Amino acid sequence: MRGGQMAATKKAVLMIYAAGSLRHVLPSLVSAFSALTGATAETRHGPAGLLRERIEAGERPDIFLSANLAHPARLAELGLTLPPVVFARNTMATVVRSDAGFTTANFVEKLLDPAIGIATSTPLKDPSGDYAWAIFRRIEALRPGSFAVLDAKAQKLVGGSETANIPGRYDPIADALAAGTAHVFLGYRTGLKGLAEETPGVEILAIPAKVNVVPEYGLATLKGCSSAGMAFALFVLSAAGQRLLREFGFLPVALPQE
Template structure:
């Protein structure tokens, strides 16, 4: 987290030196950390920092269409590197890491050891973010691919049953001020939801009965966050 904050401040400072207003586009999972950084920097420097938090893939598409982002903090390396390759962004720095956890409803009998069996249970609704639009969805499918090596056929089964509930262009938005994962689970739209561990903690702050389940090592998927300045 310290690395995240340092990199973000340096990026904002670099941009602020060239403009009175800084447009920061960042992954939704960075809202808590970078929102505070942006506010603190604005107060200390006098430079306005306008923040836009959304799924990284959707932000990349908006930048490609010409929206005036100046700093892009993505939940993966792929989206900022795509912009770099297109000449729209400078070099990409890996500035943070995350990993997937499972959030479960209080009545689900799930542990780290039986997580895969629970995910494959036909009676259990598995929620994810939307692949391509939101890296959290891409990471969920990487977890499914790992599961296939442990239990052949798991990838096809999970691909067929997973509910893409967040992160897509048509996903239902959570009410203002609500954590979208806590909101989804509170409304019983999934029995188990795969998301970043940082999101899981925030969801349980809003919905204390939720369980947070650590993904076993043989299924664990890490997330690398990339930061770049737009041209």
């Protein structure tokens, strides 16, 4: 009996560092995994670039779930993780003020309008900002000179610090949209529903495919990762894990054909 009690107290604990945009789906993934294995997990959310910096500085989670592939790939280059894999995709979209006159057809023209304020996350620190700047570069390819305009006017209102665990992390965006200092925010579609619901007078708008990009989420296990960590990585890529990601609006990458 004593041995049984000891076994019960030795449930594996794994540490997961995850992009802030995964903060809604990750509890469901962890809960489902725990129900299968009995393993428990601790999580830290934040902009993926800042989490990567923590790992480079010596912190050692079992798993790093990034909103891009570049940050885990950098850790692999440094010999800190095994090679990363893509485990999900997202969609870049916008929340716009309803009175700003945005449509998908006039999206590029409106972004370049001097009267329109643009809000984004912070590039290099947060992949959402990197994807916004990638969109700016695609616009540049269509309209030379546009990148300098967009780069100068974009307001980096979130993603510069580890605020993802704080309720209302979109407050700066909501405030800017409400005040009219920003008329459009570029971000992940999975996170825009809550922002649109909490901010009167705004709506979600698709970005034209010709200038949009596809966010790819990378998973890497740290060297020396626990067996529970390796099992969780496989669970995320399993049909059960991929279906949970799909339920939360992500695009799965490893579901079998139905």
